[in-house]
Structure formats: structure tokens, C-alpha cells
Amino acid sequence: MIKYILKEQVNPQDLAAQNKFLPVKIKQETLTLRDFAKRISRESTVSSMDAMAVLEGLLQIIPDEITNGKIIKLGDFGTFRSTITSETAISKEAFHVSKIKGLNVRFRPAKEFTKQISNIDFQIDS
Numbered sequence: 304m305i306k307y308i309l310k311e312q313v314n315p316q317d318l319a320a321q322n323k324f325l326p327v328k329i330k331q332e333t334l335t336l337r338d339f340a341k342r343i344s345r346e347s348t349v350s351s352m353d354a355m356a357v358l359e360g361l362l363q364i365i366p367d368e369i370t371n372g373k374i375i376k377l378g379d380f381g382t383f384r385s386t387i388t389s390e391t392a393i394s395k396e397a398f399h400v401s402k403i404k405g406l407n408v409r410f411r412p413a414k415e416f417t418k419q420i421s422n423i424d425f426q427i428d429s
Contacts, residue, residue, distance in 0.1 A: 306331070306428045329428050336362070369408055379415035383408060 307326040314320040340355040347354075365375055365383060375383040386407045392398035412420075 304424045304426050306426050308428050326425070326427075370406070377413075379413050381410055381412040381416050383410055385409070 306329045308329060309324045310327045311322045312325050313322055336358050337355065340351045340358055343349060343354040344351040349357075368375055369383060369385050372385065377383070386409055388404045388407055390402040390404065392402060
């Protein structure tokens with residue numbers, strides 16, 4: 304269940320306009336890699352240490368391959384890919400690598416992942 308509060312939103316372009324309300328998710332418990340390893344071990348035949356080793360491997364391999372420009376497809380989980388943040392230039396000749404500000408990592412959930420989170424219940428926090 305996702306808990307939320309309603310937050311009043313001001314229209315910055317029209318301060319005289321009526322304020323509106325939007326739901327804001329309440330921060331909940333954080334799960335660690337170790338938490339995932341323990342749960343995987345409870346729900347499978349893999350030990351917690353073996354699960355942790357695989358998860359640690361992913362933490363090393365995914366960033367390494369992302370920085371090599373690769374797209375990482377993890378089956379029914381989803382896809383990680385990178386995009387570039389940059390200033391624009393008026394022509395190809397005017398562009399210089401110094402205009403590139405950084406690399407962003409994007410995650411796109413797969414259909415199965417999206418399906419599993421589609422039937423969520425929401426509850427306003429009182």
C-alpha cells in the first residue's frame with residue numbers, strides 16, 4: 304500500500320489563481336541490498352551469501368557497462384540505459400565535449416514488472 308498526503312500547490316504563473324492539491328507519497332522504509340539477499344534466500348534455495356554475491360556483482364557490472372554505452376536488459380525486470388546531459392550548440396562545429404555535463408542512468412520497467420505494480424492500493428495518511 305502506498306501512503307500519501309495532500310500538498311497544496313501554488314500556480315507560480317498566476318499567484319491569484321486558486322491553489323490546487325496533489326498527492327505526495329510519504330517516504331517509507333528503505334530496503335538495503337542485504338535485505339534483498341535475505342528475502343531471496345527465504346524465497347528460494349539460494350543462500351543469503353550467494354544472493355548477496357550476485358547482487359554485488361550486478362552493482363559492479365551494471366555501472367561498468369553503462370559507462371561503456373551499453374543497454375542493460377534484465378528480462379522481466381526492465382532495462383537500464385544512459386543518456387547525456389549537455390548544453391546545446393548552434394552548429395556541429397560549435398559543439399565541444401566541454402558542453403557535456405554528465406551521464407544519466409534511466410530505468411524502464413519491463414511489461415511484467417509494470418503489470419505486477421499496476422494493482423496498487425493508495426491510502427491517505429491521517
